[in-house]
Amino acid sequence: MQFAKRLAPLQMNVFADMDRAKSRARAAGREILDLSLGSSDLPTEPHVIEAIAQSLYDPSTHGYLLFHGTKAFRQAAAEWYTKKFGVAVDPETEVLPLIGSQEGTAHLPLAILNPGDFALLLDPGYPSHAGGVYLASGQIYPMPLRAENQFLPVFEEIPAEVLAQSRMMVLSYPHNPTTAIAPLSFFQKAVRFCQEHDLVLVHDFPYADFYLGKETMPSVLQADPDKTVSIEFFTFSKSYKMGGFRVGYAIGNSELILALRQVKAAVDFNQYLGILNGAIAALQGDQAGVHQAVEIYRHRRDVFVDRLHEIGWPVPMPEAAMYVWARLPEPWVKDSIDFAVKLVEATGVAVSPGAGFGKSGEGYVRFALVHEPEILVEAVDRIAGFLRG
Template identity: 40%
Template sequence: MTDFHRIKRLPPYVFEQVNRFKAAARANGADIIDLGMGNPDLPTPRHVIDKLVETAGRPRTDRYSASKGIGGLRRAQAAYYQRRFGVGLNPDTQVVVTLGSKEGFANMAQAITAPGDVVLVPNPSYPIHAFGFLMAGGAIRSVPAEPTPAFFPALERAVQHSIPKPLAVVVCYPSNPTAYVASLDFYKDLVAFAKKHELIVLSDLAYSEVYFDGDPPPSVLQVPGAVDVTVEFTSMSKTFSMAGWRIGFAVGNERLLAALARVKSYLDYGAYTPIQVAAAAALNGPEDCIKEMRDTYRKRRDALVDSFARAGWSIPSPTASMFAWVPIPDRFKALGSLEFSKLLVENADVAVAPGIGFGEFGDDYVRIALVENEQRIRQAARNIRRFFEAADGNLHNVVPLARAG
């Protein structure tokens, strides 16, 4: 059978390979401590579940919903932006509900990309930031991931050397996978650059509420005039541990959101109405659950940094996000992140995400997610210490932990 054009443009999904390693190890009886996928393990707040149960099963709410989101949820998101960022949004024209931020990004790419359009994407970055545009027929040019002044000369070079001129620039702070956080000054420079070069800014703010040190991460829409060129994506997944509910938002520029809403109107009828009603209850409800989530991840971060350091692996402490972006220890670096991740599954019963899955500039790193409790994180560190102590020049001959005496 002929290969399909769009599928050929996609590389092998690295995380699927890691999933196969995990499945094989579990089939052999291993207890894998899974720090790979950023899949929240905390419970969805009780009042949100209660609202879902209360709303489900009624003839009115079991019908087709609205592809751009029900009015009550769009108003709740606009109120959140006003409360959290001091940003005023028109819920009718400047807020679209998406099936998670991933779907929002992919369909925005479908809406705005012509074949061959160039999009500037950080490397390393979350896969959909690049592959949404590749699937839409665009081309990707990599720019640095770190939000420092050095970002802008690199952006300038990318603009000068791209034919055709780039259409858009993607940013994601707090970043997945690197955990970098951008300042409002960085966003001011970004908006000025985008206006000068007629670029669209697509900002992924999925981790806006997962922060530990310093001020809450800002929104690029706090910059005066940013709405002229910007759409920002947020998600309920991490803030309220609602990953499987698939609710996110795109907010900002009316023209771009109208294009997104038009594409979505052909593809879906929106999330199940009771889920949207429950999501509105989450945004409008008490914030104790958000503080508890933050405290839990902070404690896990501290346990990770402390226990892994004692195991001989120094972990840079993330100030935000639910991830640590961790350099591979020097003696394993030549293996690359996929092979090193495989070794950790085979020999330490620990799964992490290989950095190569986020772009070629991530291959010296792995991403560790804070999705197991502190006890399991400390167990992972003990397993890794045993692996490090047993490792020799022929790394694949290390005796797997599950079979060690």
């Protein structure tokens, strides 16, 4: 059978290699401690479950859901956004419900890129950003993120000929996998750059609430309040622990929202109304669960990083998100995939190899803090045994 050329880059997925290594470890009788996926282990709040459960018994939620039927959700999202970030949002033209934010960021390039156009992506970065560009037959220009630049891209390094053919830039801070944060001044610079070069500015913002310090994280629309070039993506997967429910939304420039809506209209009929009702309950209900979740991740980070330091692995203390991004010790620093595969086979501890997030991720691994502190300590102890050889 013949398949489209765009499928080829989608098949190069190191996470599939890791999955096979995990299966081998399981078959060999190892107990897997999985720190490889950023899927929250914490339960969804009861008031959210209750709103979904009520909807299940209401037959008016059972049919196809057209855009106008999502009005209450769009209003709740706009109100939540304005309260948190102080930027006015029109729920009719500037908000779009999504079946998870990954769905939205992966579909958006279809609305922006012609075949061969460039998208400027963070390297390392979240794999679906690249996946969406491949699906749209676009080209990727990876903007390397380096520790010495606080894992922020240097726009001046982008070659003029690439810039001339570029249509969009994708940012995402707090950043997965490096946990870097970006100040408002960086977003202001990015907005000016994108305005100057006629680029769409995409900001994927799943860790909006996951600052482990005391401040709040800036939204890109605070740097572009007139929404001249920007679109931002939000999810319920992290703050509201609803990853399996698949719900998120985009807020931004009305032309971009309409263009993405047109692509999605060819593909789906929106998320189930009952799940949107749960998401409304999440946004409008008590936010104590969000603060508790952040507190839990802060504690796990402290326990995990302290233990890594005790075994002699000097990782920096992450300020945001739910991960630890660790530079590998010698001799592993040259091959993060080899490290991750051998580690899981030998110890059952599964981590994400940095190379899976892009070329500039090589030399690192990402630990997701998705277990109780005792399990995290057990994982570090097994890693210590592995490193001793």
